[in-house]
Amino acid sequence: MLMTDDALCLPCMQSPPALRYVFAFADYHSVMQHLILNYKFHNMLHAAPVLADMLHAALTLYAQHLRPDVIVPVPQFDGLTHMRGFVPLLHIVRQVDVQRLWLNPPQIQANAVIRLHHAHLQVSSAPEQRRQQIKNAFAAACDFTGQQVLLIDDVYTTGATLNELARVCLEAGAKSVDALVLARGRKVK
Numbered sequence: 001m002l003m004t005d006d007a008l009c010l011p012c013m014q015s016p017p018a019l020r021y022v023f024a025f026a027d028y029h030s031v032m033q034h035l036i037l038n039y040k041f042h043n044m045l046h047a048a049p050v051l052a053d054m055l056h057a058a059l060t061l062y063a064q065h066l067r068p069d070v071i072v073p074v075p076q077f078d079g080l081t082h083m084r085g086f087v088p089l090l091h092i093v094r095q096v097d098v099q100r101l102w103l104n105p106p107q108i109q110a111n112a113v114i115r116l117h118h119a120h121l122q123v124s125s126a127p128e129q130r131r132q133q134i135k136n137a138f139a140a141a142c143d144f145t146g147q148q149v150l151l152i153d154d155v156y157t158t159g160a161t162l163n164e165l166a167r168v169c170l171e172a173g174a175k176s177v178d179a180l181v182l183a184r185g186r187k188v189k
Contacts, residue, residue, distance in 0.1 A: 017159060018166035019151075021066075021178045025058040028155050028183035036154055036183060040088045048088075051182060052095035055152070058180055063101040066178065068150035071098065071108045074165060075115040075138070089154055092182075106150070112142045113168060134160045138168045145173030150180060157185035 026032045038044040039051060076087045090110055099105050117137050149169045151162055156179065166177035 018163050018170055018177060019159070019179050020176045022156055022159070022162070022184070023058060023062055023178070023180045024156060024184035025054045025181070026183050028157070028185045032183045040154065045091075048091055049095060051154075052092045054182055055092055055180075056096045058182070059096060059098065059101055062150070062178075062180055066150075067102050067104075067148070068106045068178065069147035070112065070144070071106050071150045071152060072112045072165075072169070073108070073110055074151060074153040074161060075110070075113055089152065092154075093152055109142065112140065112144075113138050113165060114141050134164045136164075137161075138165050140168050140172035143173055144169050146175050147173070149174045149177045151177060153179065153181045155183050155185065156181040 028036070035044075035047050035051065039047040071093075073089050073093045076089065093108060093110075098108065115137060116139055149166075151165055151169075153162055156162060162179045162181075166174075166179070169177045
């Protein structure tokens with residue numbers, strides 16, 4: 001599990017993230033980047049069990065310290081689901097047995113938040129573009145009052161998607177919102 005004590009960037013200091021903690025299984029480069037991109041964009045479905053094992057390992061470490069009330073995978077826009085024929089992230093999450101991680105396991109609620117739009121794929125957008133494109137892209141479909149929410153996604157690069165989703169969860173009453181991802185992008189120093 002990767003954690004960092006890196007200082008916040010200037011935009012994050014000016015507008016603090018809505019997320020409490022972000023946990024990642026690995027850095028997003030080389031083999032990990034190749035695996036995720038091919039799984040998502042080239043239907044390399046045989047990679048799903050490997051990615052699910054990575055997610056399970058990250059969740060196991062997370063569960064040693066924290067317990068969410070609900071787990072919410074980042075929703076995919078319906079148009080992408082129609083195009084791909086499946087939801088890559090949900091396909092991975094469903095292969096993880098969260099029942100064994102906590103005595104009182106949280107529920108996975110794939111429909112707790114809906115995606116309203118998806119203007120462009122975030123993968124090729126600059127950081128400020130990502131923040132603008134994802135603005136108001138989600139709506140809560142349930143009440144999160146007093147709940148600790150854990151968001152699951154494949155990659156954390158700028159944090160635009162997860163922070164927008166966290167903002168929506170907090171507005172719907174969530175007590176706190178954490179995120180757990182398979183990989184995180186890192187700035188090259």
